[in-house]
Amino acid sequence: MYLQESYSVTATTNLKAIGPFAESSSFDLVILDDAPNKNIMDLCMELKQKKPDLPVIITYVYDKKIKDIEPSLRKYVTSIFYKPYDLNEVTMKMASLMV
Numbered sequence: 715m716y717l718q719e720s721y722s723v724t725a726t727t728n729l730k731a732i733g734p735f736a737e738s739s740s741f742d743l744v745i746l747d748d749a750p751n752k753n754i755m756d757l758c759m760e761l762k763q764k765k766p767d768l769p770v771i772i773t774y775v776y777d778k779k780i781k782d783i784e785p786s787l788r789k790y791v792t793s794i795f796y797k798p799y800d801l802n803e804v805t806m807k808m809a810s811l812m813v
Contacts, residue, residue: 758790
């Protein structure tokens with residue numbers, strides 16, 4: 715909701731819709747709000763393959779149980795922010811990515 719004040723935002727809870735959205739539309743940035751898992755990894759790989767210059771940010775609550783997947787995930791995403799994150803920091807990162 716905060717981002718809608720400054721950006722045109724498309725939101726979905728359907729992970730399978732993100733790939734086709736990104737491919738068929740002109741998106742400047744993708745933000746995924748979900749813990750790393752196989753589905754997120756597959757989606758990030760797909761986005762990187764189809765649109766290599768599309769920045770992808772992931773936000774999630776850090777959990778030691780999933781820390782092993784994060785190094786692999788970082789190959790496909792631009793930034794990871796752990797909740798609770800500083801909204802100003804995320805906003806500044808977004809602005810720098812969309813220049």
